[in-house]
Amino acid sequence: MTAYTEKAQTWRRQFHRALVMVKKNARLYYLKPPVLIFGILFPVFFFLAFKIGRPVPPEDIVPGMVAMALWFTASAIGPLVTPWERQAKTYERLISTPVSLKAILAGDVISGLIFGACLSLIPIVLGLALTDAHVASVPLLAAGVLLGGLSFASMGILLAAPHASSPSNIMLLSNLVRLPLLFVSGIFVPISQIPAWARWAAWVSPLSYAGGVIRRGFGLRAYFPIWLSVLMLLVFTAGLIWAACRFHRRSRAKGL
């Protein structure tokens, strides 16, 4: 067997094991209260807080709702799974199996992506059914959801890297990052209308780019050009996964 085929086989095996992790995460964590609270209730309350008493056409809110739902759901899995498993000591079992750390993290990212993509279908369907919103480009909407979900889930596994005595500490940390970014990413107010300092902050938020692609999918205008948004989402995903691998490896080396 050549070195190339051997490597390919190892990758195939590890990918398969990442999918086993996805199955495990879906069974164990999709219905955990913190995921449901931060992933579903948060976006709903934010929507109500934004909508009530404001003369914004409902169809203009739908893309923001989709992006926000995706943001909270896709990034909710990572900060829950690893700290929870560390506390229950099941994480020790995982890392003593022939599954690489990258495969474990890939499993968490895919879990977040699937969870986010599935739940963001709810505001899409409701928006299409109850408002005048319409999908102008299915590929753009799909790209926004998939690439956005991927980068948000990658951010989730990075947030899960620090060691914490309780999973709730990591959930708090993740909200410390997610909530401020929500307000500078053009979800409630278009990026062009927010203060200059916030416009600068929008550049470092993956939500700005995902939100933009989703808006284009609904036929609305976006602050960033499509090509830049897609590129930035890919860069964010790669960068966040790279950083997550590094920090998780460091935590493991310390025996945390």
Add this chain to the structure above:
Amino acid sequence: MPTVIEVHKLTRRFGELLAVDHAEFQVEQAEVFGFLGPNGAGKTTTIRMLTGVIDPTEGTASIQGHDIRTEPLLSRAHLGIVPEDANVYLDLSVWRNTMLMAELHGVPRRQRIRDAERLLDLVGLAGRKQQKARTLSRGLRQRLMLCTALVTRPEVLFLDEPTTGLDVQSARLIRQTIRELNRGGLTVFLSTHNMDEAEGMCSRVAIINKGHIAAIDTPDRLRSAMRSSQYVEAGFAEPAPDAMDLEKLAGVSRAICERENVRLYTETPGQVAAEVVRFADTNRLQIVQLCTRKPSLEDVFLQFTASSKVEAEE
């Protein structure tokens, strides 16, 4: 027999604390290797390094020829682990816990279903397949751990105090299962506090103390090596004579008297037994019981770990 685990200068520091200090040992195929030591001696840290949970600070080890540092996935492919605390997934059923571990080890579908059925039956969990692990008692969870470790068909099974705190039935079942599997060629690395368990199961034992490997040998040889801890035990029909008088007998290094019984430590138990008979004749004492004894594994363990206890008390 080929070497299955080879440990070379394995060291782990946690900040200033030296948890394991240049440990060196080998475990051969189909051996039950006991790993004994007091709390905090470095047993679990050694197991955690060998099973890939933490990285060594220095040194290395190999499992089935695969270096734990350079080929971690291959070395872990041969392992099964039963830790002290059964860390099963509490919200998964018994069946799903077993399947998950098999799938993570890449066990083919048909084989994992067949093996899981057989193993769950073997450990008495066949009737609880659909029950969530959360509802199982500690003993049953530990049986499930054993099952999830064995369903991967490991070549080396690491057991970290597997029977601590278990009910008699569960502990016995686990020991019995391990013995049977070992007869079939499974290599077992057993960390335990239970000296009877180590004595009854292990072909060789290592005693680790403060991170150092203090001794490695068969339980028999370790006991024999401690010649000064051999003793003669005698029981009299009347209260035992004074210890000072008994210590004057040839070959006796120390005498302990308790009601009708005496224990005489010696390097020459045969000679001392004859001396005791002579002493009883002279003093018109009636001996009701007389036997020579080698030190138990517990005596050996205490001898090698005594220094740490003294320091702890100081």
